[in-house]
Amino acid sequence: MTNTDVEDLGKLPRTQLPKSPTGIDGFDEITDGGLPTGRPTLVCGPAGAGKTLFALHFLVNGVNRYSEPGVLLTFEQDGADVVADASSLGFDLDGLERDGRLLVDALTLEPQVVDTGDFDLEALMVRLAFSVRNVSAKRVAIDNVEALFATFSQPSLSRSELRRLFRWLKNQGLTTVITGERGDNLLTRHGIEEYLSDCVVVLDDRVVQDVATRRLRVLKYRGSTHGRNEYPFLIGHDGLEVLPITSLSLNQEVSHERLSTGINGLDEMLGGFGVFRGSAVLVSGTSGTGKTTIAATFADAACRRGEKVLFFSFEESSSEIYRNMASVGMDIGGWVQQGLLRFHCERPTTRGLEDHLATMQALIHEFAPTLVVIDPVSSLARGATPFDVSAMLMRQVYYLKSAGITAVMTGLDEEAGVEQAIVKISSLVDTSLEVVMLTAFGERNRGLYVLKSRGMAHSNQVREFVLSDIGVDVVPVVIGAEGVLTGSARIAAQSAERAAAEGLSLESEKLATALEHRRESVDAHVATLRADFAAEERLTRRLIEASEQRQQAVQRDRLAQGLRRTVIPPENQP
Amino acid sequence: MSTPPQPRTSEGAPATQRLQLTLFISGASPRSVQAVRRLRDLCDRHAASGYDLEIVDIYQQPEDVVARGVLAVPTLIKELPLPVQVLIGDFTNGPRILAALGLSPVQTTDV
Numbered sequence A: 001m002t003n004t005d006v007e008d009l010g011k012l013p014r015t016q017l018p019k020s021p022t023g024i025d026g027f028d029e030i031t032d033g034g035l036p037t038g039r040p041t042l043v044c045g046p047a048g049a050g051k052t053l054f055a056l057h058f059l060v061n062g063v064n065r066y067s068e069p070g071v072l073l074t075f076e077q078d079g080a081d082v083v084a085d086a087s088s089l090g091f092d093l094d095g096l097e098r099d100g101r102l103l104v105d106a107l108t109l110e111p112q113v114v115d116t117g118d119f120d121l122e123a124l125m126v127r128l129a130f131s132v133r134n135v136s137a138k139r140v141a142i143d144n145v146e147a148l149f150a151t152f153s154q155p156s157l158s159r160s161e162l163r164r165l166f167r168w169l170k171n172q173g174l175t176t177v178i179t180g181e182r183g184d185n186l187l188t189r190h191g192i193e194e195y196l197s198d199c200v201v202v203l204d205d206r207v208v209q210d211v212a213t214r215r216l217r218v219l220k221y222r223g224s225t226h227g228r229n230e231y232p233f234l235i236g237h238d239g240l241e242v243l244p245i246t247s248l249s250l251n252q253e254v255s256h257e258r259l260s261t262g263i264n265g266l267d268e269m270l271g272g273f274g275v276f277r278g279s280a281v282l283v284s285g286t287s288g289t290g291k292t293t294i295a296a297t298f299a300d301a302a303c304r305r306g307e308k309v310l311f312f313s314f315e316e317s318s319s320e321i322y323r324n325m326a327s328v329g330m331d332i333g334g335w336v337q338q339g340l341l342r343f344h345c346e347r348p349t350t351r352g353l354e355d356h357l358a359t360m361q362a363l364i365h366e367f368a369p370t371l372v373v374i375d376p377v378s379s380l381a382r383g384a385t386p387f388d389v390s391a392m393l394m395r396q397v398y399y400l401k402s403a404g405i406t407a408v409m410t411g412l413d414e415e416a417g418v419e420q421a422i423v424k425i426s427s428l429v430d431t432s433l434e435v436v437m438l439t440a441f442g443e444r445n446r447g448l449y450v451l452k453s454r455g456m457a458h459s460n461q462v463r464e465f466v467l468s469d470i471g472v473d474v475v476p477v478v479i480g481a482e483g484v485l486t487g488s489a490r491i492a493a494q495s496a497e498r499a500a501a502e503g504l505s506l507e508s509e510k511l512a513t514a515l516e517h518r519r520e521s522v523d524a525h526v527a528t529l530r531a532d533f534a535a536e537e538r539l540t541r542r543l544i545e546a547s548e549q550r551q552q553a554v555q556r557d558r559l560a561q562g563l564r565r566t567v568i569p570p571e572n573q574p
Numbered sequence B: 001m002s003t004p005p006q007p008r009t010s011e012g013a014p015a016t017q018r019l020q021l022t023l024f025i026s027g028a029s030p031r032s033v034q035a036v037r038r039l040r041d042l043c044d045r046h047a048a049s050g051y052d053l054e055i056v057d058i059y060q061q062p063e064d065v066v067a068r069g070v071l072a073v074p075t076l077i078k079e080l081p082l083p084v085q086v087l088i089g090d091f092t093n094g095p096r097i098l099a100a101l102g103l104s105p106v107q108t109t110d111v
Helices: A002-009 A051-066 A079-088 A093-098 A122-135 A145-152 A155-171 A262-271 A291-303 A316-324 A334-336 A353-367 A376-381 A386-402 A418-426 A485-566 B029-047 B063-070 B094-101
Strands: A040-045 A070-074 A101-107 A139-141 A177-179 A199-208 A211-221 A230-236 A239-242 A280-285 A309-315 A339-347 A373-377 A406-412 A430-441 A441-455 A463-468 A471-476 A478-480 A483-484 B019-025 B053-058 B073-080 B084-090
Touching: A040 A051, A040 A155, A051 A070, A051 A079, A051 A093, A051 A101, A051 A139, A051 A177, A051 A199, A051 A239, A070 A122, A079 A101, A079 A478, A093 A101, A101 A122, A122 A155, A122 B019, A122 B063, A139 A376, A145 A155, A145 A230, A145 A483, A177 A471, A177 A483, A199 A418, A230 A353, A262 A471, A280 A291, A280 A386, A291 A309, A291 A334, A291 A406, A291 A430, A291 A471, A309 A353, A316 A334, A316 A339, A334 A339, A339 A353, A353 A373, A353 A386, A376 A386, A376 A406, A430 A483, A441 A485, A441 B063, A483 A485, B019 B029, B019 B063, B029 B053, B084 B094
Parallel strands: A040 A177, A040 A199, A070 A101, A070 A139, A139 A177, A280 A406, A280 A430, A309 A339, A309 A373, A373 A406, B019 B053
Antiparallel strands: A199 A211, A211 A230, A230 A239, A430 A441, A441 A463, A463 A471, A478 A483, B019 B073, B073 B084
């Protein structure tokens, strides 16, 4: 609400115009409190835009919530019809009338009235005054005032009398809603907006790409700031609801409680405990990656804790989900039978985006789950503009967060346009899980990683997401020399490792034995060599001895020969 | 339901049902006073079978205003003879009033 921001900047003390809340969700926010107290407000729009409903809300909420009795003056239908129509929308006009807190004055205008001259509408004011006095009304709704023009042949007279009526209402200090049908170039067919200048609300019902969206705009609000945008609004089970995306406040309570995702390996990746209660979880991935299964495990885990889960399925029927989840060991149908799980399956194209939102909120309100699954959010986007989708998802996420309900949404990655919408909401979600397909060694396997998870330590690994008939798990992948191994490659690598570990002791024993054998054989060999050597040594030494003896004998012989050759003995020479 | 002719009835008019009228006016406003005078004048002259006129002041009897679904003043409701007919205005259009009341104009000097 930009206007409020501007107002906040103003430093001058100012008296706030007194306002009367309508009790319509969202409307009081954009008008900063409701309609101007004691003044008339014009609510105009084409037929079927929700004008009467707006008026009824204003009156009935006035009685029930703000202790302000009211008078409904209607020119449109007779009293019984008004009461019956209102009761179909959950308004008990009859009961309120019996309590004397509301008065329905239904005027059937007869077109065959004969006009005999000048007149005034003093009687209308008298009867209104009478009704107002009767229930001490503070609020009045006049639906649809332009019917007067059809009854009385003098438009100028009707106009001046209406002006007098509005002045009278203002003088009486009655907070009034006056409805008027939209004209060709004017807001109302007979230009009565000229006299209703305090507050003008325009309702519209537009069809864009075959989807009807109701919109509301506060055209003017004298003496007050107001949201000036066009706001989508809904007519749902609980009546009218305005959805001002821009005024969503960020003040929801947060929980520190952690919820298991239902997958042990995934809990481990999320700091060991899973996600925060009341947070928004987005599971995105391409087709066939098991997003629905992950969403179902969240639901299954919640049901195991005895909590209620509401599952919105926009692509599969509940029985398809029972069957598919049974194939991975989850008994989804059983939880439904126990009343813990409820499915709402609908084709996204059956209704407009805003309608879906209204239905979802009505169901959430009624069933009061602690966990809501929306599978997939992306399919809601078909036929809508990305802005609409992200705006709607944003509102949905905020709605769930403010109610403390954990939201698990799945999103298909490959749809064009939707991706943008998901990108936009990915900033809103607390935990974002991404399922990817890993292709290697002739296989496709699912890898899962935590894109982000606010407020908790989380794993940065890509883990393998395994679906089997005994359940779902997320297991660490094997990183080998070939890279990240998944599927049968991972299993092969793991079993090889296991086998290796098992075989190691056996191997070493074998080796030890072999070594022992070798040692024995070496020892034996050494002994043989030593024996051979000893024998050789002995022989060699004998040969050396023999040779030395022979040498000494030769020397002795040579000396003996020399003595014989000498005539004179060396000592006896002259 | 036939009633004997009233003294004020002009002679020669067909003896039809007596008129039963309710007129809603707003107090003593000039328009109301004038409307009552004009209506009495018209009826006196043209209602051959006589008439009963009940005058309701919307300020005094608002519950009747609600009960009868009256919006404008002056409003004249012709209760009888049936069908019920609603006339709005201050009776300046004489011929239209007579037609709506089912009366034939009686030839008098100042119609």
